[in-house]
Amino acid sequence: PQTVFLKDYTPPEYLIDQVELHFDLDERRTQVRSTLSLRRNPLSQDSSATLKLLGEELQLVSIAIDGQALEKSQYMLDEEALIVHEVPQDRPFQVVIENIINPQANTALEGLYLSSSMLCTQCEAQGFRKITWFLDRPDVMSRFKTTLIGDKSKYPVLLSNGNKTGSGELDGNRHWVSWEDPFAKPCYLFALVAGQLECVADQFTTMSGRNIALEIFVEQHNVDKCAHAMQSLKNAMRWDEETYGLEYDLDLYMIVAVDHFNMGAMENKGLNVFNTKFVLARPDTATDSDYEHIEGVIGHEYFHNWSGNRVTCRDWFQLSLKEGFTVFRDQQFSGDRTSPAVKRIEDVNALRTRQFAEDAGPLAHPIRPEAYIEINNFYTLTVYEKGAEVVRMLHTLLGAAGFRNGCDLYFQRHDGQAVTCEDFVKALEDANGVELNQFRLWYSQAGTPVLTVSQQYDAESQHLHLTIQQSCAPTPNQPVKAPLHIPLKMGLLAADGSAAQIHYKASSQAEITLNVTEAEQTFSFDRLSQQPVVSLLRGFSAPVTLKMERSLDELDFLLRHDSDTFNRWEAGQQLAVQVIFKLVDAIELGRPLQLEPVIVDAYRSVLTDSGGDLSYQALLLALPEESYLSGQMAVIDVEAIHQAREFVKKTLAEQLQAEFKQLYVQHHRDESGSFDAGAVGRRRLKNACLSYLSKLENQDVYHVAEQQFYSARNMTDQLAALSAIVNSNHPAKARSLDSFYEKWRQEALVIDKWFTLQATSSMPNTFATVQALMKHPAFDMKIPNRVRSLIGAFSQANPLHFHAQNGEGYRFLADQVLALNTLNPQIASRMVTGLAQWRRYDAARQGLMKQQLQRIVATEHLSKDVYEIASKSLA
Numbered sequence: 001p002q003t004v005f006l007k008d009y010t011p012p013e014y015l016i017d018q019v020e021l022h023f024d025l026d027e028r029r030t031q032v033r034s035t036l037s038l039r040r041n042p043l044s045q046d047s048s049a050t051l052k053l054l055g056e057e058l059q060l061v062s063i064a065i066d067g068q069a070l071e072k073s074q075y076m077l078d079e080e081a082l083i084v085h086e087v088p089q090d091r092p093f094q095v096v097i098e099n100i101i102n103p104q105a106n107t108a109l110e111g112l113y114l115s116s117s118m119l120c121t122q123c124e125a126q127g128f129r130k131i132t133w134f135l136d137r138p139d140v141m142s143r144f145k146t147t148l149i150g151d152k153s154k155y156p157v158l159l160s161n162g163n164k165t166g167s168g169e170l171d172g173n174r175h176w177v178s179w180e181d182p183f184a185k186p187c188y189l190f191a192l193v194a195g196q197l198e199c200v201a202d203q204f205t206t207m208s209g210r211n212i213a214l215e216i217f218v219e220q221h222n223v224d225k226c227a228h229a230m231q232s233l234k235n236a237m238r239w240d241e242e243t244y245g246l247e248y249d250l251d252l253y254m255i256v257a258v259d260h261f262n263m264g265a266m267e268n269k270g271l272n273v274f275n276t277k278f279v280l281a282r283p284d285t286a287t288d289s290d291y292e293h294i295e296g297v298i299g300h301e302y303f304h305n306w307s308g309n310r311v312t313c314r315d316w317f318q319l320s321l322k323e324g325f326t327v328f329r330d331q332q333f334s335g336d337r338t339s340p341a342v343k344r345i346e347d348v349n350a351l352r353t354r355q356f357a358e359d360a361g362p363l364a365h366p367i368r369p370e371a372y373i374e375i376n377n378f379y380t381l382t383v384y385e386k387g388a389e390v391v392r393m394l395h396t397l398l399g400a401a402g403f404r405n406g407c408d409l410y411f412q413r414h415d416g417q418a419v420t421c422e423d424f425v426k427a428l429e430d431a432n433g434v435e436l437n438q439f440r441l442w443y444s445q446a447g448t449p450v451l452t453v454s455q456q457y458d459a460e461s462q463h464l465h466l467t468i469q470q471s472c473a474p475t476p477n478q479p480v481k482a483p484l485h486i487p488l489k490m491g492l493l494a495a496d497g498s499a500a501q502i503h504y505k506a507s508s509q510a511e512i513t514l515n516v517t518e519a520e521q522t523f524s525f526d527r528l529s530q531q532p533v534v535s536l537l538r539g540f541s542a543p544v545t546l547k548m549e550r551s552l553d554e555l556d557f558l559l560r561h562d563s564d565t566f567n568r569w570e571a572g573q574q575l576a577v578q579v580i581f582k583l584v585d586a587i588e589l590g591r592p593l594q595l596e597p598v599i600v601d602a603y604r605s606v607l608t609d610s611g612g613d614l615s616y617q618a619l620l621l622a623l624p625e626e627s628y629l630s631g632q633m634a635v636i637d638v639e640a641i642h643q644a645r646e647f648v649k650k651t652l653a654e655q656l657q658a659e660f661k662q663l664y665v666q667h668h669r670d671e672s673g674s675f676d677a678g679a680v681g682r683r684r685l686k687n688a689c690l691s692y693l694s695k696l697e698n699q700d701v702y703h704v705a706e707q708q709f710y711s712a713r714n715m716t717d718q719l720a721a722l723s724a725i726v727n728s729n730h731p732a733k734a735r736s737l738d739s740f741y742e743k744w745r746q747e748a749l750v751i752d753k754w755f756t757l758q759a760t761s762s763m764p765n766t767f768a769t770v771q772a773l774m775k776h777p778a779f780d781m782k783i784p785n786r787v788r789s790l791i792g793a794f795s796q797a798n799p800l801h802f803h804a805q806n807g808e809g810y811r812f813l814a815d816q817v818l819a820l821n822t823l824n825p826q827i828a829s830r831m832v833t834g835l836a837q838w839r840r841y842d843a844a845r846q847g848l849m850k851q852q853l854q855r856i857v858a859t860e861h862l863s864k865d866v867y868e869i870a871s872k873s874l875a
């Protein structure tokens, strides 16, 4: 397969100003007629008269230029392109292409495909070429007119981008609808949907007083699960006006929810297509986290209307321009809507457990990659989440007002254009009169920087010196790293826990942001009559690993006193990390296990001091996840990590039983339908307590869990109880799982949870359960959500069983990857990542994982997607 390089970018040779698409829809034989208004691009250096249009899996019927049908000798057709040997150079010209596609055969879910009985499209990144031949690249922006024709009974609803411009009846129970999108857009933002859909409608009045129709389309049985998505959309529209001054531009905003979808959602202009998972919610079917994710994703896709659609990417290497920025925007939005403290911790936790691993492994790449084989493989945690962190650092460096001015200039300067990450940074610089040269390295350098901090306090001169060294391990193709510009937010705490003033250079403040720019740098603070406790990297102000010697007592002190909510939580995490790793050592040496008393005291203080935000309190009680702990170990010892963490959890439950019970009882209510911070917090805290208590494995707790399971009137409580049951020796485990399945068998998204819960269980026999579930009538390899809920959950969220010593987990995953490879390459390649980290394990596991990767690479007819991930993992 071919590699595409950023350095080879050249402007398109032709531009397409207008596109008229005509679809005669049929699930097996859809006829497409595309009329393209083309002209040479004055900016193109190339002067050949050939025109190369990209297309895949299409059946050509005819092609004509300016009304003249072309003969076979005038063009060339292969698997990837249609090349016309000569087109007019001196004037605009029109190309008309007719072709046929088969949506039903399209299990890759890219281009036009069938989801249940509805037809829908997914074109990002390069799916439009599976609909018709085109200049399928984001820097070709065109105005689209679309006419859809279909059977009236099968496809009563016919949707595309923009505004509806006409409709009518046809013979043979057929009808047509036409659409026009006034905004020029790249073809990856094109969409159509046809099906038997119900519409949930509402409206929104913009800040300039325009009325926007809001429409959510779902299948009939889901009409009762759209209210939250609709409210989320209105919240997002208002928030973007208030926070960024950005208003919606069309008169209509549509969202369609489909069951078969490769990712979360897609920001097609005026016609978002969503995975049902990020639309549908009812108190009894969706958890509190589901509610929050829905609001976040609805916001994300809405925010793309400006950061992505009005201003789009020049080429796919610039993906983080729209994705990193839009993730940052959705994070801000969700933080404002819920709790900024909790949201930040959740985001950092995900970044550190998952993106840091990517950045330290064979697939590491900068947020602006330099090469790809299959662009769909680059919709990564690095491009999205680290990309968002880079934007967040710009926000920190420029301040909220400076950042906003920069964004205003960016949108104003580049509206209607396809631009680069460089254009974004330049706009921020120009609006603020600053220079961000060193900062730009974040776009081109991969890997997570490590900050090693040492401190020296001089009582006599009352000085504190902080020496900070930065380094970054080599990543593929980048053996040597240059120092980055790292904003480091910090505070100082006096012995009584209060904030100590920071006297730095001429200023005096309670909190400052240091600019770390060199490989080694010392910062000095004066007028400190006592040695303060340093609180560094507040709010996680940069995506780095911080290394600093801390005693357990110092961490306990920060957990009790740090005014920065992130660092308070972080102190508790690092305390637990140290305690767990001492136990890991003891396990490896065969010594008896004993729990450090300091962590019991620390947890007691958390349990007894609510501080008001119950969701935050629940986070303080959560032990670091096994995957985060793995990231800290030179050679990952899966079993020892699991055993040590379980020991801590169980011992805490034993020693703080009364406190956990008391909190559980205090916050347990029989409630349904309230999603205010109070109710959500109560559930989080209570269920955290239940999770600890369930480690006690006694009749009393079994009873409480079962009671909660059967009486729950919301999915959060029901699922938390079922999880406590499934992850223990509860005698009613099988019965509870059966009853849950029977109750929810009609709700696909709930059944996904049922699969995941079993796939991620740490109890013995889980692998056998997973194998049995693969044969369950409700399992279906063609539904990505289902594949993720079972195969994805087992291989990515069950380290204990996936990494079983005999290699059965690895063999199982490779079998599924190969089965998926032909059905759906994008999903298949996502599943390979379970094997990518093979170098982090012991020799025996390394051998077993490598063997499966080699088996995958050696398979014939491997998709580009899977080949790229598997071969790069081995390199």
Ligand code: B3K
Binding pocket: 124, 125, 263, 265, 266, 267, 300, 301, 304, 323, 376, 379
């Ligand atoms: N832009 C889409 C992702 C498309 C993925 C293509 N494989 C969703 C989003 O980030 O909003």
Ligand code: ZN
Binding pocket: 300, 304, 322, 323, 326
């Ligand atoms: Zn996005």
